[in-house]
Amino acid sequence: MTQFLSLRHLRLKTRMVLILGIIAILQTGVLGHFTIRYLDNVLDEQIGQQAMRVAQSIASSPDVIRAVTEKNTTFLQPLSLRLAKSTEARFVVFGDKDGIRLAHPSPARIGKSMADDDGDTNEPALVHGKAYVSKAKGSIGWSMRGKAPIFEQDGKTIIGIVSVGYMLDTVDTIVGHHRVSMLVAITIAFLFSVVMAILFANHFKKAIFNLEPEQIGRLFRERNATLETVREGIVAINHDGRITTFNHAAIKTLKLPDDQYYIGRHIQDVLPDSGMLDVLENGEPQFDQEVWLHDHNLIANRIPLLQDGVVTGVVSSFRLKNELDMVSRKLTRIQQYAESLRSQSHEYNNKLHTIAGLIQIDAKDEALAVIGQETSSHQAFIQHLMNVTSDSILAGCLLGKYNRAKELGLELYIDEDSQMSALPKQLPREQLVSILGNLIDNALEATLAHHGKGGTVSLSLSDFGKELIFEVNDQGAGLTADEADKIFTRGYTTKSTQGHGIGLDLVRNLVDHLGGMITVEPAETDGSRFTVYLPKAFRKPATEHEKED
Template sequence: MNLTNNVKQLLFKRIVKLKTRMILILGVMVLIQTGLVGGFALTYLSQALDEQMAQKAMHVANTISDIPSVQRAVTERDSNFLHPLSLKLAEKNGARYVVIADHLGIRLAHPDIDAIGLSMLDDEPDERPLTFPGGKGYAYTAQGSLGTSMRARAPIISPDTDEVIGVVSVGYLTDRIASVVNRYRQTLALVIILGFLVSAVMAIAFADYVKRAIFGLEPDQIGRLYQERNATLESVREGIIAINGDGRITTCNQTALATLGLPTSQDLIGLPVQEVLPDSNILEVLATGEPHYDQHVWMQGKQLIVNRIPLTNGGQITGVVSSFRRKDELDRVSQQLDRVQQYADSLRSQAHEYSNKLHTIAGLIQIGATEQALTFIGQENQSHQALIQLLVEAVPDPILAGCLLGKYNRARELGLSLTVDESSHMAELPDDLSREQLVAIIGNLLDNALEATLRHHGTGGEVRLSMTDLGNDLIFEMDDDGPGITPEDQLRIFEKGVTSKKGAGHGIGLYLVRKQLDELNGQIIVEPGDHGGSRFIVFIPKIPPVKKQV
């Protein structure tokens, strides 16, 4: 049964298109509305005509009952006078009949001369009594010898005794009301047909407009696309947030909530983006229409790569879509691919170097110089142990210490040396300072110094690092054996894409350093080094500012 209903619904959706549905819906609405209004109008018209006819009949009856000659003729029971007078009065007032009777209801005047002398109560099944409370007449509808009529009865009062001596009955046939109502009913039918045709034309025009606005799609197709769109948003690993022209959020996937650290159960749809992300630059794109591509943004200790694209319709900006992803996720694969070749080259050089050292140790043992062999082995491990001891004492933070130890090993792989000043001290690292940002800044600068030294000096070069946490700033100094940086280049090296290296994929490290320092309100100074290279001096406040969000 359910399968049959589903098949019927599917066939209905495919056969009955949007335009047909709108014609049917609007047409039925017009039919219902005009039918209800017309039915009410006809009912009200019929009642109004009944009341109007009753008032007219009552007025004619009262007027006739007040004529002195009528009062006198009733007293004398003069039918010869009353009969022609009733016919004349009926014709003059457009009434179907005027009947005059005595106080007992015996007719003294009637359109049918044979009915004179008979009781007027014989024509009424309910035998309505001839009583007039307060001396006033009344109107009613009844079936008489001449048909259904609106009747009005008025008492004839004797001017001498103030007693009821007779009654005047005036009747108007109700078929006149039926003919008027039928005439209006025909007019209403024409109005309903015309309204349906007008609604059909409006439905076609409106349906064409809607179809153009929705790119010719049917409602069920839009529903499927909406479901596919939601599934697509949730399947991508990038956070996506979209706003409309009023700056309110219209789209937000679960990845965006997780990346921004918001509760995944929170519904952001309809909220102003300024309330959710107070420091977001997405409103800048909405105001200017200028897209943002691959912008690096720090938020809650996470570095994100953000793209913001304006949405336009007819030349007007209607909203903005922002997509973002953690940079470390993108960098992880890139760095691994970039360093595979470096590791391979380093391993080959180290294998050759350690092969020579092993041969030396083996030769010393063979000739019996055991103490010299042990001394040679100790010298190889001495510098490494000295650095570890220095880091333990001067840099209690394990993340920064691990970064420096990793760069030390990296320098050895490249055939270089990384020397840390023995007077360095870096124990007062603020708890709210992002360690990820800190190691990104120091790591990028050390990598840049090692590569510059290797290109210019070759193996055997040295990079020197000095650190201090005295005062209100954390200060790092890095001195390399590279070719140095000209004053002109010192103004450009922090721009994105500016590099002295060959090949693609460079010119990012120092740009990121500048971006991250701006986030921390830090500074960096570039000056000539003591050994012909360059010296980079970094100042990071111990009280970092609030991070900007996406």
């Protein structure tokens, strides 16, 4: 185990060479061992069968039958030597029906029992009359012997036995040659495995960007941790359209069952309305697409995965549009506050410079008149705001827009009959401020562009009945019927300068989110009138954090 663990410190190529080399040695070694054993057994069997066939052939010779019957050792002894030479056997031994030798390569053993050499009683041949093969160690070494009974001419009476033996050193020599060949094959297989391991390791390393397995494992864990910590939903599919990544944020965003396993399933089975298959087919990325998926309005990005110029998959990240809108609204509110402060600062700096100049030229009465005029005008607007609404956030927004209008040389007029004291507590003030702020800014810009300084933007507020009604009238150029249909489309603008076409789209989305309605129509004199209707019975939707809790 320690040696195995130590391999982890080696590079991938070195590990692959060692592992494949060891596997090659083990495979060829085991295969060679069984091959040698099989060859040894086959050769033994072949030699034994050959010895038995030779013994049966000799036992059927009439001369041998007659000589054994007569126990003619003088005839059988030289015959056994000639037969051994002609059949390439190590020995040919004759015995009578009692197993006493009648001929033997060693004359001194003639007359002795054949059982003295190998302990074989020769019972199968002498008792049962059957030819058989035996392997034994005799006086001249290990041999494979074929033994056959010798019958009288009638073919029934057993009168003796003949034993033909082949030494096994020949088998060992043949097996030895094959063993050397096997060792050469093992060496060649090992070298071939090393070369293939190097080539395969180079190809494999290139495919995994020259990373080590431990690095890939660490990156995989980091990737999973990253996917689960981001708040955006992330889904990835392969070239077959099957899901390979589906993080927890995607499940929560789409309100899918979290007790199911989505990896490996086809994207159409999980998200049938997804456009990821289109990206997989055409390879064109999609950025900041507003889509509806599982009855959710999302902002989605879909990026194709390319390998050697071929699309191998698609990754999609998405987030609820209202979350992004909330961020946008907060930024808009901050921007409005900043503009309000800048407008007030700029306006009051101008007034202070004027007052300072009047004091320097000793026009004290005029200076006091300017101060009184500014104070009375500003105080009158503030007093009017306090009569219209008691909501400090709404009042602060309108005061800021009043100062902004003053800076532009325009007037923001609030209808004297306006009343907005019944604002529901659950109505998000930042959304209301964003709606009014964008409409007023749009009206100021339109009035200044068409009417010039001295123009008026009028505002009417009403909380009568079941709805909150806000009317903004400008003195702009007005809108054609075609422009009125497109004015709330994101990116569409009637202005020639860049950076427009977003505010009214945001207003429409906010009004829709609050369950209200917005209309645009020509004003009574000139310009346009934007009217917003918001229900008082608005119920604030739960946030994602509240849903999680």
